Amino acid sequence: MRKDLFWRTLRADKRGATIIEFALLAPVVLGLFFAAIQIGVSMQAHNSLRGIASDTARFAVIEYMRQNEISDNAIQTKAVAIAQSSPYLLNDSIDVTVTPVVNPRVHGTHEKTMTLTYTPPNVMPFFDFTSKQMTFSRPIFVIDE
Numbered sequence: 001m002r003k004d005l006f007w008r009t010l011r012a013d014k015r016g017a018t019i020i021e022f023a024l025l026a027p028v029v030l031g032l033f034f035a036a037i038q039i040g041v042s043m044q045a046h047n048s049l050r051g052i053a054s055d056t057a058r059f060a061v062i063e064y065m066r067q068n069e070i071s072d073n074a075i076q077t078k079a080v081a082i083a084q085s086s087p088y089l090l091n092d093s094i095d096v097t098v099t100p101v102v103n104p105r106v107h108g109t110h111e112k113t114m115t116l117t118y119t120p121p122n123v124m125p126f127f128d129f130t131s132k133q134m135t136f137s138r139p140i141f142v143i144d145e
Contacts, residue, residue, distance in 0.1 A: 034124040042131065045120040048088045049136040053116055055082050056096075057140045060112075064142040072098040072112065075140070079114065094118045104141070112140040 056079040063070045079096040082088065095117040104111035120131040 031124075031127065034127070037123050038120075038129070038131070041123055042120050042134070045090070045118055046134055046136070048083070048090060049116045049118060049134060052079060052083045052088055052090075052094075053114055053136055053138045056114060057138060060140050061142055072100065075112070075114065079116065083116075083118075090118060091121065098140075101139070105139075106141055109141045109143055112142075114138055114140055 056075060059078050059082075060070065060075050075098045076096045079098075080094060083090045083094045083096075084092075097115045097117075099113050099115075101111040101113055115135060115137045117133060117135050119133045122129060122131055
């Protein structure tokens with residue numbers, strides 16, 4: 001009879017249920033929270049790559065307009081400098097390649113293709129997750145004079 005009373009009171013006792021529910025749901029909620037942050041970081045990195053490509057293309061076009069013919073290496077160096085400065089502040093894992101196009105699409109221009117490659121940082125420390133490498137390409141057209 002005493003054992004039966006013990007189990008009945010234990011079953012009716014609700015103290016400690018909250019901590020058990022928290023222990024069960026906390027990993028899921030934290031995982032969703034860090035996943036949302038990781039998605040935000042990846043979206044910001046993609047927008048940064050677009051902005052860096054635009055800023056670098058603008059730099060190259062202005063230099064050509066000033067009659068300063070710059071090399072592909074100078075464009076690459078400027079792109080990395082733009083990526084590591086404000087407002088982008090990307091780390092050293094950005095890679096920039098500039099390749100001339102043999103047959104430009106627009107007559108009377110030099111066409112170059114700039115490709116930026118970047119891997120966003122991992123903000124999910126509890127999970128075995130590596131960020132996907134991002135690649136963004138854009139053409140640069142400069143007038144042939």
